[in-house]
Amino acid sequence: MVLLTPGQPPPDDYYRANFQEVLDFVSTCYDSALQRCDRRYMAAFREVPVTAQRLLVRLFMRRGPLFRMDKLAYPEVGDTTVAVASLVDAGLLVRHPATAADRVLGLLTRQELIQQFPFSAAQLGRAVRRGELEAAILAANTDRRLRAQLATYITWLELNGGRSLERLLLLCFGTTRQDLSAFVLRDLGMQRYETYPLGHAGGFADAATVDRHLAISALEDWLPRLPHITGLHVALLGRLSQADEFRPTERRRSRLLNELGRWHERRGDPDRALACYGISRRHPARERCVRLLRRRNCAGDLAAADALLEAMQAAPWCAEEQTFASRQGGKGRRQAAPATACLPMSDPGLEFTAGAVERMALRELAAGGAWGIHVENALPLGLTALAYWDVLFAPVAGAFTNLMQNGPHDLFQEDFAHVRRSVIDLCRRRLRMLDDPGALLLRRLEAKSGIACALCNWRVLSPEAVGRIVAAMPRSHLLDLVDTVIEAPYRWRTGFPDLFVVHASGGYEFIEVKGPADQLQPQQRAWFDRLHRLGLHASVRRYHA
DNA sequence: GTCCATATGG
DNA sequence: TTCACACCCTCCG
């Protein structure tokens, strides 16, 4: 059933109904995480006429935070003025809020600015850039005066709900990355979603958890402004200093700390960098600490670095950390170098744009009668999803707490396999009992293709590609590959060789293509090591200048 | 008139 | 808002 068609107007009540779905979901599943003001907001929304509700939801989907009333025209709303009046009366919209004048000026085009402020424009000449004109206008007038003048030209509006909308959307989707447009994608048929067992236990437990998550998320927007605002880093660190008990929030917090630490490193402030990494709980914080301590080399630094390495080896946060620790600790077992073919480039004038070397390699291989595709990580991840689909969407406490999820919340957490031990084992035994697991994968592909899945890139996982893969890979190779990934999706999510190739002989091979200035990265080494141990065919194809 | 970034909407 | 890589550097055998 297709609800929407691109270019065709949706049903009159379409967008409003989407928001209603959000409200229904949140009231049903997350009533305990709502604040009093959120409930008031929802009540106010219910009270206004349907046409006003429709307009408000249209505004939810637009950029904001200010809107020009003369730019609002929706057939399903009817008279915009009437709807706006209802919304203003209900306190859902504010008319002419005392916003900083530069925000209001931003609603006018360059042409309109010249019209409205002919004096400033005349002083700067006809070729004046928009930004300069705006600056001149701001310099010549007080905010108050500017707003008074602009109010005679346009009506501007602002959403008035505090952060209630943000909280409702976060409770609905469980992430700040999705918003109401997810409904549109779903109803266009762009995304389908698996039906999974919803349970709100393990999601946001209370209003405070929601607010902490939003507060941490909001800090992300400040990172790019670090170089321009003095003292910003102090404020950020202050807000990030408290570890969070809610896992998704803690994850973001630590990620931000790592970024802040990198920024300090780059500007040559190892002490502050260490302070950031020191309270982060995510890779690569401890690796950075070891490097920084060794470089700084003040009294006790080397011993501290060694102690840290020992802690990492004793209880690594993830596989990458473990690799780092054993290497730095000098106990790194030297991995056998993967089979490598060194060749001259068939196209010496090649421009090194994205994917160019891989395409060249595919052309050469095709000339030798081989078939191949450039899929990288999408291959092992996608095959694993097809093989272990039921594990991905298995009912696990806290894994599915929101609408339109593309997988369990904990897919990339270290204990993914641990908490699914029995269902993985059961699924593996079933796979191993099949004579032709490839056939199952193809049936799954047919059934599930297009369903949003964090491990699946359906564009590269075509029936042809999967067909070629399962036809060329021996049964045991296929099973060993997916068994590897399902045991540690986070560890094996990156570093897989570039190409899947079926040679003219019928034999398959995974090939990592390397240009003259490229080399195997640690994650790629880890995959080669694993593939080698399992007896899967993989090699490096290196081009020299 | 071209090129580009951004906003919008199905 | 990630992953892979181009391009730069130093160190070392």
Next chain:
DNA sequence: GAGGGTGTGTCTCCATATGGACTG
């Protein structure tokens, strides 16, 4: 060549409209 550091392209769905900056 190994290994580290830094910056970049590509991708989030696709088509269309708008506006700003630049060009000859």
